[in-house]
Amino acid sequence: MPEVKIHDESHKIPDKRGNGRLRREVWIDDQGRITRYNLAYINHNLHAGDNGRVVGYDNAHGFHHRHYFGAVEAIDFISYEDVEERFELDWTALKGRK
Known part of the structure; x- marks a missing residue:
């Protein structure tokens, strides 16, 4: 059975709260396990490269990794929930930056 996308969300951040x-995006297999994910904070005012992705986490290309202002680094994967928490800490640290 193919993967199923269970989340496909995009939220605009108000300008006064940081813009961007x-x-x-999250996909699961037929057992309900997360197989793919993509979390991104996009703000072209902060970073023009990488399609505006300032910080993001995904597991494309066969490994779990973090994007940060164009640099890509492998991460130790503990769980998807842990990745969500890291992402939340990263992008909120950038709120209000211009």
Whole structure:
């Protein structure tokens, strides 16, 4: 059975709260296990490269990794919930930055 996308969300952050957009995509297999994910904070005012992705986490290309202002680094994967928490800490640390 193919993967199923269970989350496909995009939220605009108000200008006074930092501007940008939050993106979240999550896929599961037929057992309900998360197989793919993509979390991104996009703000072209902060970073023009990487399609505006300032910070993001995903497991594309066969490994779990973090994008940060264009640099990509492998991360130790504990759980998807842990990745969500890291992402939340990263993008909120950037709120209000211009």
